[in-house]
Amino acid sequence: MSSAVPYRVGFGEDAHRLEAGLPLVLGGVPVPGAELGAVAHSDGDAVLHAVADALLSGLALGDIGQYFPDTAAEWKGLDSRLIVQRALELVRGRGYAPVNVALVVTLDRPKLGPLRAEIAASVAQLLDLPGSEVGVSFKTSEGLAPAHVQTRVTVLLGRTEK
Ligand code: C5P
Ligand code: MG
Numbered sequence: 001m002s003s004a005v006p007y008r009v010g011f012g013e014d015a016h017r018l019e020a021g022l023p024l025v026l027g028g029v030p031v032p033g034a035e036l037g038a039v040a041h042s043d044g045d046a047v048l049h050a051v052a053d054a055l056l057s058g059l060a061l062g063d064i065g066q067y068f069p070d071t072a073a074e075w076k077g078l079d080s081r082l083i084v085q086r087a088l089e090l091v092r093g094r095g096y097a098p099v100n101v102a103l104v105v106t107l108d109r110p111k112l113g114p115l116r117a118e119i120a121a122s123v124a125q126l127l128d129l130p131g132s133e134v135g136v137s138f139k140t141s142e143g144l145a146p147a148h149v150q151t152r153v154t155v156l157l158g159r160t161e162k
Contacts, residue, residue: 008096010058010155014049016040018147026105026112026149027051027119027136028081028126033110036147041070041078047103048080050153051123052087054101058157059094061087084126095161100133106150112138 022037023030027047038044052064064083068075091097101123105112112119120134127134141148 004159006159007099008058008157010054010056010157011153012050012053012055012057012063012155013150013152014046014053015148015150016044016046018149024149025080026107026115026151027103028122029115029118031110031112031115035109038149041076042068042083043077043080045080046149046151047105047119047123047153048084048126050103050151051101051127051155052080052083054153054155055084055087055091055098055157058155059091059096061090061094081126088127091157092160095159096157097160098127098129098133099156099158100135101127101129101153101155102135102137103151103153104137104139106139106141106145106152107148108140108143108146 016038018036019039020036024034024037025043025045068083116136120136121131124131124134
């Protein structure tokens, strides 16, 4: 049983190497026009991996590698939405639910601004939140890591049981 404080903060991050000829999916949203996509055992959705780790970390439940080992054949090509759903179940099982999310994607190309609302809505839907509770920021690496995507996510968890 977790301590009964009303709020707990979680933080997660992820990174994937990018290569030509692979799809790029961020927050459950395919990125049109991406010349490079994520090298990964799963679908390589670096936003959802960081969201899941943020959920787990808020309650000190470890990280997604413990629940979905990237050596397990059964998880190859895994839809990362399932990873978030599992993390959310664990959080709910401890009597907490997400309140709001702040996420940052660092990617040089393409520009993601046009996808901001879609990514926010997609992540919000997975967490059963209004889109207004998911803040989405984009940064470039200023050319330091052109074949790389980096994500960072903070989540606030609120206690649902008295
Ligand atoms: O990294 P930098 O501060 O130069 O990014 C400038 C702006 O470009 C960001 O504030 C963001 O709005 C946008 N951006 C974007 N898509 C990216 C990276 C940055 O829309 N892949
Ligand atoms: Mg990942």
